Amino acid sequence: RKEVEQDPGPFNVPEGATVAFNCTYSNSASQSFFWYRQDCRKEPKLLMSVYSSGNEDGRFTAQLNRASQYISLLIRDSKLSDSATYLCVVTKGTGGFKTIFGAGTRLFVKA
Amino acid sequence: DVKVTQSSRYLVKRTGEKVFLECVQDMDHENMFWYRQDPGLGLRLIYFSYDVKMKEKGDIPEGYSVSREKKERFSLILESASTNQTSMYLCASSLTEGPSDRGQTLPPDTQYFGPGTRLTVL
Numbered sequence: 001r002k003e004v005e006q007d008p009g010p011f012n013v014p015e016g017a018t019v020a021f022n023c024t025y026s027n028s029a030s031q032s033f034f035w036y037r038q039d040c041r042k043e044p045k046l047l048m049s050v051y052s053s054g055n056e057d058g059r060f061t062a063q064l065n066r067a068s069q070y071i072s073l074l075i076r077d078s079k080l081s082d083s084a085t086y087l088c089v090v091t092k093g094t095g096g097f098k099t100i101f102g103a104g105t106r107l108f109v110k111a
Numbered sequence: 112d113v114k115v116t117q118s119s120r121y122l123v124k125r126t127g128e129k130v131f132l133e134c135v136q137d138m139d140h141e142n143m144f145w146y147r148q149d150p151g152l153g154l155r156l157i158y159f160s161y162d163v164k165m166k167e168k169g170d171i172p173e174g175y176s177v178s179r180e181k182k183e184r185f186s187l188i189l190e191s192a193s194t195n196q197t198s199m200y201l202c203a204s205s206l207t208e209g210p211s212d213r214g215q216t217l218p219p220d221t222q223y224f225g226p227g228t229r230l231t232v233l
Binding site: 008034042043044045046049087098099101102103104 | 144146151152153154156201221222223224225226227
């Protein structure tokens, strides 16, 4: 079983739609959680950190459920420019920190 | 803005050649990382470094070595390139927040990535 698992998609949605991605992680000692965005043929870039209390940045909302060991990302009012791969990222510390990237979920937003 | 640069965007090498991939960051970050990214597998950590002259193996170090002689530079070396090392190679850096006021060590901060090097081994 992979340490961080995501539905690879692709998710094909029309503009204006709401779309949600989930990510599960296997290590309960995981400490930090992030969503990164990667555009085609580009490097990953931080989209937002994920906190237990949840956090929102404009049209994006991230949630963490430690009990169930999953992280979610909600995108409201999708734009064409949201088309990208979204990477779930988990950091764990066991005498040396380790950051683990999920394989990513592809999103296509169509006009 | 943090800037992470990689020496080449595209590289074509032959089997058995020695390959050097260079990465430089300009934000005085302690941590530097080398990943490879392959379709369906995501990013896999090859090696990372917490400080100058320090290195740690990641998940897939076989066939690779690294060098960190200066804080800003982290090099990935393929001693004898093979076709299964054809991939996208991504370098990243991050700032360790270090001990908090309570004596806890905080996990590494956001990773900043370079533009990647697409290596093809023929």
